[in-house]
Amino acid sequence: MQRRMSRGPGRRPGPTETREKILAEARALFAEKGYDGASLRAIARAAGVDPALVHHFFGNKEGVFVEAMRFPADPAVVLPRILGAPRERLGETMVRVFLEIWGDDERRAPLLAMLRSAMTNERAAALLREFVTAALLGRAKEATDAPPLGIQAAVGQMIGIMILRHVVRIEPLASASEDELVELVAPTLQRYLVP
């Protein structure tokens, strides 16, 4: 199943080229089969490399997805930050982490792109749904007793505020300071996460 990737005769691809090749094939497979349907093994096969190399570069399928889709928040990094907070500050910590990610233009752009695709295209919506379910909620469930519906209401609160703040840019929300937003929203998230 090994495919040739060299550009000229006899030239072997370097690690950067191989990495990019894996990501390109992963993007195509995620788009075609969804998150659940695209296995790490199939991604490796499509890229003509050993699965161990994909592991070596990206850790696991979640890591491949985060890189391939430019998902601006690696669950393996973000979730422990939130879930590691003291129980009585879960809400506040979640607000601060979201504000930090969305406040950064470079990380906000791919998030908006993904939301936009999900709003126009059922395959993209399915991809986002499967990834969020497996990588975010599945993982959160293992690490916390927060009710799934509460977690989703909390995520919904942050998505909605971010759309009004950064896309519609309505005042006074667009100009509110991070501390004002924490004061406003943290008790809501706290109640959802620790009912």
Add this chain to the structure above:
Amino acid sequence: MQRRMSRGPGRRPGPTETREKILAEARALFAEKGYDGASLRAIARAAGVDPALVHHFFGNKEGVFVEAMRFPADPAVVLPRILGAPRERLGETMVRVFLEIWGDDERRAPLLAMLRSAMTNERAAALLREFVTAALLGRAKEATDAPPLGIQAAVGQMIGIMILRHVVRIEPLASASEDELVELVAPTLQRYLVP
């Protein structure tokens, strides 16, 4: 400035044609000048009719916008329903009104279309921002002492939940009953609206 609108020589447009003509010119003017920049008078002028006729058909500029953009919730109808609720049930009433509007496929489609445009296009974002500011928040401010930031956090909560429920369709949120959502979210909105 009167323009001819008849399709054939000597034929005068009927009320339905005139109405459609006004809406088409309104859509063009809103897109070009934004909500604040498009006056009722200018819309009438572009359609070649008397402003009194626009008044007669649509009440005011807000009414023209609601019809022209197929905005699925007329603020003149929706706001009094929410604001007329007993003070201690403001949150619950707002959740129920939003669930009713978003639960209806025909009303959800144009709302999503508008959000989608706002996410891709700065003019569309400005149009939505100006309309929401003038027609929804301006009006709400006259009728309630709810803090503007709280109103926006409440709207954000509902937008985010609706995106996760109806677009991303994540479980268990997608299948939750209206009563479950009211129980989950009403206290949040109540706190935002009556702090």
